[in-house]
Amino acid sequence: MLNKEDIQSQIIQAVETVKQTNPVAGSITNSVTINFVANAQLAVGGSAAMVYLPDEGEFLAKVSGAVYINVGTLLPVYEQTLPHAARVLHEMGKPWVLDPVAIGIGSLRTQLLRQFKEYKPAVIRGNASEIIALAGLWGLDGGSDVSKVRGVDSTDPVTAAKTAAVALARWTGGAVAVSGKTDLITDGAIIVLSYGGSDFMEIITGSGCSLGGVAAVYATAASPFVAALTATAVYNLAGLRAEKGADGPGSFQIQFLDELYKATAVDIANNPFDIEEGRL
Amino acid sequence: MLNKEDIQSQIIQAVETVKQTNPVAGSITNSVTINFVANAQLAVGGSAAMVYLPDEGEFLAKVSGAVYINVGTLLPVYEQTLPHAARVLHEMGKPWVLDPVAIGIGSLRTQLLRQFKEYKPAVIRGNASEIIALAGLWGLDGGSDVSKVRGVDSTDPVTAAKTAAVALARWTGGAVAVSGKTDLITDGAIIVLSYGGSDFMEIITGSGCSLGGVAAVYATAASPFVAALTATAVYNLAGLRAEKGADGPGSFQIQFLDELYKATAVDIANNPFDIEEGRL
Amino acid sequence: MLNKEDIQSQIIQAVETVKQTNPVAGSITNSVTINFVANAQLAVGGSAAMVYLPDEGEFLAKVSGAVYINVGTLLPVYEQTLPHAARVLHEMGKPWVLDPVAIGIGSLRTQLLRQFKEYKPAVIRGNASEIIALAGLWGLDGGSDVSKVRGVDSTDPVTAAKTAAVALARWTGGAVAVSGKTDLITDGAIIVLSYGGSDFMEIITGSGCSLGGVAAVYATAASPFVAALTATAVYNLAGLRAEKGADGPGSFQIQFLDELYKATAVDIANNPFDIEEGRL
Numbered sequence: 089m090l091n092k093e094d095i096q097s098q099i100i101q102a103v104e105t106v107k108q109t110n111p112v113a114g115s116i117t118n119s120v121t122i123n124f125v126a127n128a129q130l131a132v133g134g135s136a137a138m139v140y141l142p143d144e145g146e147f148l149a150k151v152s153g154a155v156y157i158n159v160g161t162l163l164p165v166y167e168q169t170l171p172h173a174a175r176v177l178h179e180m181g182k183p184w185v186l187d188p189v190a191i192g193i194g195s196l197r198t199q200l201l202r203q204f205k206e207y208k209p210a211v212i213r214g215n216a217s218e219i220i221a222l223a224g225l226w227g228l229d230g231g232s233d234v235s236k237v238r239g240v241d242s243t244d245p246v247t248a249a250k251t252a253a254v255a256l257a258r259w260t261g262g263a264v265a266v267s268g269k270t271d272l273i274t275d276g277a278i279i280v281l282s283y284g285g286s287d288f289m290e291i292i293t294g295s296g297c298s299l300g301g302v303a304a305v306y307a308t309a310a311s312p313f314v315a316a317l318t319a320t321a322v323y324n325l326a327g328l329r330a331e332k333g334a335d336g337p338g339s340f341q342i343q344f345l346d347e348l349y350k351a352t353a354v355d356i357a358n359n360p361f362d363i364e365e366g367r368l
Numbered sequence: 369m370l371n372k373e374d375i376q377s378q379i380i381q382a383v384e385t386v387k388q389t390n391p392v393a394g395s396i397t398n399s400v401t402i403n404f405v406a407n408a409q410l411a412v413g414g415s416a417a418m419v420y421l422p423d424e425g426e427f428l429a430k431v432s433g434a435v436y437i438n439v440g441t442l443l444p445v446y447e448q449t450l451p452h453a454a455r456v457l458h459e460m461g462k463p464w465v466l467d468p469v470a471i472g473i474g475s476l477r478t479q480l481l482r483q484f485k486e487y488k489p490a491v492i493r494g495n496a497s498e499i500i501a502l503a504g505l506w507g508l509d510g511g512s513d514v515s516k517v518r519g520v521d522s523t524d525p526v527t528a529a530k531t532a533a534v535a536l537a538r539w540t541g542g543a544v545a546v547s548g549k550t551d552l553i554t555d556g557a558i559i560v561l562s563y564g565g566s567d568f569m570e571i572i573t574g575s576g577c578s579l580g581g582v583a584a585v586y587a588t589a590a591s592p593f594v595a596a597l598t599a600t601a602v603y604n605l606a607g608l609r610a611e612k613g614a615d616g617p618g619s620f621q622i623q624f625l626d627e628l629y630k631a632t633a634v635d636i637a638n639n640p641f642d643i644e645e646g647r648l
Numbered sequence: 649m650l651n652k653e654d655i656q657s658q659i660i661q662a663v664e665t666v667k668q669t670n671p672v673a674g675s676i677t678n679s680v681t682i683n684f685v686a687n688a689q690l691a692v693g694g695s696a697a698m699v700y701l702p703d704e705g706e707f708l709a710k711v712s713g714a715v716y717i718n719v720g721t722l723l724p725v726y727e728q729t730l731p732h733a734a735r736v737l738h739e740m741g742k743p744w745v746l747d748p749v750a751i752g753i754g755s756l757r758t759q760l761l762r763q764f765k766e767y768k769p770a771v772i773r774g775n776a777s778e779i780i781a782l783a784g785l786w787g788l789d790g791g792s793d794v795s796k797v798r799g800v801d802s803t804d805p806v807t808a809a810k811t812a813a814v815a816l817a818r819w820t821g822g823a824v825a826v827s828g829k830t831d832l833i834t835d836g837a838i839i840v841l842s843y844g845g846s847d848f849m850e851i852i853t854g855s856g857c858s859l860g861g862v863a864a865v866y867a868t869a870a871s872p873f874v875a876a877l878t879a880t881a882v883y884n885l886a887g888l889r890a891e892k893g894a895d896g897p898g899s900f901q902i903q904f905l906d907e908l909y910k911a912t913a914v915d916i917a918n919n920p921f922d923i924e925e926g927r928l
Contacts, residue, residue, distance in 0.1 A: 118418070119399050119402055119418070119679050120402050120403055120406050120416075120418050121403060121406075122679055122680050123403060123680055123681060123683060123684065123853060123854070124403065126680050126681075126853040127852055127853050127897065127898075127901075130850075130851050130852065130853060130897065131851065131896070131897050131898075136680075136853060137750065138678075138679070138680050138720075138721055139721060139722075139753070139754070140721055140722065140723055141722055141723075141724070141754055141756060143754045143755055143756075144722070144753050144754035144757070147753045147754060148753075160418075161418055161419060161420055162419075162420065162421055162424070163420055163421075163443070163445070163723070164421070164444075164445055164724075165723065165724055190417065193419070193424050193427045193428075194419070194421055194423045194424035194427060195423055196421060196423075197424070290410075291410050291411065291629065292407055292410065293403060293406040293407050293410060293416060294403070335623075335626045335630075336411070336625060336626025336627070336628075336629040336630055337407065337410065337411050337625055337626065337629050338407075338411075338621070338622035338623060338624065338625030338626045338629075339622055339623070339626055341407075341622075341625075341898070342622055342898035342899055342901075342902055343895075343898060343899070344898065345896060345897055345898030345901075346894075346895045346896025346897065346898045346899055347896070348896075349851065349896040349897050349898075350895075350896055398698070399679050399682055399698070400682050400683055400686050400696075400698050401683060401686075403683060404683065440698075441698055441699060441700055442699075442700065442701055442704070443700055443701075443723070443725070444701070444725055470697065473699070473704050473707045473708075474699070474701055474703045474704035474707060475703055476701060476703075477704070570690075571690050571691065571909065572687055572690065573683060573686040573687050573690060573696060574683070615903075615906045615910075616691070616905060616906025616907070616908075616909040616910055617687065617690065617691050617905055617906065617909050618687075618691075618901070618902035618903060618904065618905030618906045618909075619902055619903070619906055621687075621902075621905075622902055
């Protein structure tokens with residue numbers, strides 16, 4: 089079983105591989121935070137590419153080391169693009185990150201998120217309410233119906249999503265990252281809590297989306313679990329550091345990008361985390 | 369009739385209610401400034417959500433305290449989404465803010481803006497040329513045809529839009545905010561001039577759009593008139609403050625978001641304004 | 649033939665005309681960097697407007713002094729909008745700037761870029777791989793097939809695109825700007841190398857796109873060649889200056905916008921460049 093040192097050594101390897109290889113992690117993501125996702129991916133050493141059309145989604149799947157799919161601001165063409173891209177990724181055995189943002193809003197979103205069950209995202213990232221609702225939609229343990237989701241904000245604490253997160257990770261064979269004050273990451277076997285961050289991350293848009301995009305960057309170079317934890321750790325580290333000099337959400341966001349860029353592999357590996365349960 | 373102290377006390381109440389309750393104000397808005405709209409709404413204490421699809425627009429109307437609709441970069445699906453969302457909002461008696469940006473460009477924009485007459489937005493925000501053109505499109509006093517609008521920039525001074533603004537406010541029963549060097553806000557009964565701001569607001573994109581989004585945030589907690597004035601006041605205050613340390617439009621924009629976040633209820637209520645006409 | 653002083657004097661005139669007349673340069677561009685494009689255009693003194701729909705593209709062509717077309721994140725409606733806008737621009741003899749970003753991805757992108765050959769963009773801006781691939785698509789000298797393009801990043805040095813750039817400029821009768829560590833600008837007769845910039849420009853998204861948008865601003869007031877060189881020069885200057893105080897890609901981007909705004913006509917004209925070949 090993985091111990092703390094194993095995990096830290098894998099984090100270091102993931103960060104260094106990304107910095108050396110500048111891997112492409114394409115995205116199909118919402119228009120609100122698409123720029124922040126791209127800039128965050130670049131800041132940690134990845135390369136970004138975004139598309140909307142079905143055949144371009146397939147191309148993206150083929151040229152990317154991993155892909156980030158965020159269902160934030162759906163357009164009509166996504167009905168074709170998203171399931172097709174997810175299927176291609178699944179068939180190629182290529183990791184992809186799902187951000188089930190605003191699950192419960194609209195019929196297309198529900199239809200797409202149902203379809204994704206079959207295509208097993210390597211990493212699922214969401215807030216507690218989204219993770220619980222996705223487990224519910226997929227008929228897994230710990231899930232509830234989607235009626236508790238209020239737009240894009242969580243109404244549940246991270247710990248409330250533990251059972252759902254584990255169930256989702258076991259279904260996909262990948263990892264789940266539940267974002268909140270303390271973040272929970274699980275591969276279905278072990279659960280890690282990651283600490284740090286800043287309250288400003290709730291007062292800017294896109295801290296969650298861009299974390300998903302960065303998880304896709306690391307998923308090109310590490311297991312889903314290590315990718316999810318590495319992305320969460322660099323976010324917690326950069327958030328904590330950026331808050332120090334920030335005068336408000338504007339300056340926080342700028343310093344946050346700077347800190348993402350400056351964080352070293354060792355810094356990220358040393359960001360505080362606990363292994364809560366060695367084996368469930 | 370409202371005097372200055374009444375108005376200031378209502379501004380204070382609006383700001384404090386928003387900071388305490390973090391109300392959702394959803395938007396259907398253009399892709400150029402969508403990120404800035406969301407970040408501005410978050411900075412003043414609101415919660416943001418953006419959608420494109422018709423059934424999601426309906427959902428947004430139902431979960432939001434108020435909604436911001438900006439016709440900036442229209443997509444084909446907006447032909448269904450926008451009138452449907454506006455109708456739902458009108459039928460629920462829920463306030464919504466209309467930004468008739470670039471009125472006069474294209475047939476869909478004209479068609480949508482015509483339809484909105486019936487659905488009576490609680491707040492209409494635009495530059496002088498847009499307000500005059502909208503009054504013209506709706507056949508109201510003070511309007512002209514839309515031929516004078518040059519893309520997204522105003523070619524008329526704020527005072528030229530006074531009659532149009534009053535006529536629009538009387539038609540909707542709400543308020544109109546005309547943005548310019550000095551801003552004019554009216555509910556059709558009284559007219560207020562709000563002072564402050566910065567020339568940098570013309571050199572960044574989205575100061576107008578995000579003002580509309582922030583007006584929607586305050587419309588969840590105040591009358592349309594007070595919401596429009598509160599949003600205008602915090603923009604004038606934050607603009608003036610941000611300009612002090614700004615070295616150009618980049619740093620201005622960041623400091624502007626910081627100042628939106630830092631402005632207190634009393635600061636905002638004390639931002640200079642005059643009641644120009646107590647009763648028209 | 650143009651000598652260095654002639655060129656510098658035309659740069660000064662272009663920059664000053666833009667600062668005095670605030671010309672509209674509309675864009676149809678990708679959603680990732682659309683905000684940065686608009687803010688960069690405003691920072692140098694232009695006015696921005698963005699649209700998606702076919703009749704709005706035609707309107708944009710008519711009210712703009714020049715138009716920027718970037719095929720980054722294609723939507724289905726672009727199949728109508730882009731060729732129509734390009735045709736209107738061509739028929740009006742109005743300059744437009746083409747950014748063939750991610751050439752080779754998807755069938756619609758290839759179809760559109762093929763159609764553009766006929767509508768002769770005044771300025772083509774891209775990285776070396778994109779310029780080589782576009783020349784290949786148009787059957788011109790120096791071109792290759794598009795298989796070497798990896799998403800949005802160049803895999804070729806700027807000098808490798810010299811023949812393709814000259815061939816494209818001769819075909820259009822306009823200019824080509826190849827972006828890279830050193831930038832190459834040609835009108836098919838002379839070739840100029842422009843120096844400066846910053847490595848941070850590769851670590852933020854949109855430095856290329858926004859350069860294209862700024863080239864459109866200058867194309868309202870100068871020849872395609874001078875517009876392309878002026879835009880490249882102000883980017884190299886602002887990049888170099890912004891890097892000095894930058895702590896990472898976040899602060900770089902903000903200072904870069906500030907420096908775009910602060911650069912004077914003389915500063916821009918004096919940014920280092922060489923005339924590599926007086927006559928090909």
